[in-house]
Amino acid sequence: MSTREKIITVSNLYKKFGSFTANDDLTFDVYKGEIFGFLGANGAGKTTAIKILCGLSKPTSGKATIAGFDVYTQTEAIKNSIGYMSQKFSLYEDLTVAENIRFFGGIYGMTRKDIKIKTQLLLDKLGLQDSAKKLIKDLPLGWRQKLAFSIAIVHDPKIVFLDEPTGGVDPITRRQFWNQIYEAASEGVTVFVTTHYMDEAEYCDRVSIMVDGRIAALDTPQKLKETFGADSMNDVFIKLARGDNK
């Protein structure tokens, strides 16, 4: 594991808002092509950490590099090497499928030619050839989500951050969505995903669980279950959240 290339390194990272410590001494690495699950209850500090990793917010102290770029000084380079998708899997509803692809490709500085090729590829892959000129609002929710993910990685980022990407989606669509994630990971994209569905945590290569701003556990789902003597990730999480292990 450790021989692989590190794409995210975080060490002794703190983020404080006044007297409140949102991220308390975070240290972890993420490897290239890995699906890294970032779990925690609401308010555990997940979002704060993601913002720092996406170059949107600066840490109070500690070190972090994303794709080799420093979060203090090279936020621009970071933003160019990542993709981001939020829980609202947002696309512009009054633009067509093709226009959305063109727009998001464009803001990442892709050339017109690249965008054209990518659009064709993407439409073929998703089976959306006939819908290229349809407005997003006329697409079913499941399709929108697939498209949102494809667009988040349209510019071939090294890392893609998914912030609770499956909120409010039915189980079948979630399953399909995870297939998409696997596919992306197999192509070498590192996937950093936050979720509060514990069954989804099982799909990740490694999982970190945050409690009160700290990383309470970090390992493969299998090892975590063994360590905590639990049958499922859900049990692991409940035990951790109760503080049974302390």
Place this chain on the structure above:
Amino acid sequence: MKHFLGFVIKEFYHIFRDKRTLAILFIMPVVQMLLFGYVVTNEIKDAKIGILDHSQDVVTKKITDKLVSSGYFVVTKVLTSEDQIGACFRNASVKEVVVFEPDFAVKLQRDNKAAVHLIADASDANSANLIVSYTSAIINDYVQKENAQAAIPMQIGIESRMLYNEELKGVYMFVPGTMTLILVLICALLTSVSIVREKELGTMEILLASPLRPLQIIIGKVMPYAVLSFVNVITILLLSNFVFGLPIQGSIVLLLLESMLFILLSLSVGIFISTSTSSQQTAMLMSMMGLMLPTIILSGFIYPVENMPLVLQWLCHVNPSTYFIIIIKNIMLKGLGFMGVWKETLVLCGMIVFFITMSVRKFKIRLE
């Protein structure tokens, strides 16, 4: 620069695919101009009056003719006795009754004095006022001309002249205000709503996480509205010139530059509103209540600022529209140059700096 252009194009898609936005952008300005120009008017035209002439002589006939030929009045009732006056007003067949006393011409000849009684329907106080003052003006005018012939000594003739708007046309008053109102609505309301919509949809997060800089995002969002507002300024000026015959006395270049300045100010107000809220409805309410009403009432658009209670006058003085209306009036009607509007221009500049500074401070780069 290239991804910035794509951003602006996307914004135009939003605008041209939303019927409501299109209506506000292109139909509302024209409708408002026509409404204010034709409907909301302070002029009187063909006001119905009744004549009760107890004298029936040459002078009263002449005065009546003068009233009718002025174009302001139509005689719809010729009364024969005082008793009929009440009924006329009750069934609203006249707005005013002009009563000449008996032996009008004789008294005028003998005593240099005769009485006309003007009775007006003041259930609509404004028009009653106007009608009475128009009538008395016409009668005075007649008397003065007669006097000049008779050469009666020691007469004080008052001659008034309405500068910048000789005919007291309502349009002169409404064009500056309407233009201001439209710019405020389009720039502040539409931009604040469109920025907040991105927040609501969650696309703002994606934009912030992209290589676009926050400043590029904001400029990209407001740019199309700035361009379209400028188009509107030109439409309004053309309409007011060709439809209502309102001339532009001063420099048109200066007027356009000042309009751009005000567009910039309204945009910064819109941005400021969008940083203070994350729901489209709140943004819309804030723009409507916080901007539209003050622009109409507290800006000198309709009601003169000097006549307001002191506290309201203070409010007028923090209202950007007040200054822009003064600027337009000074340039369009009075034909003043930059030296005539530099103070107001300075205030507008100061306000732009204020709102942009406040917005930058409030701009939350953090993801929700």
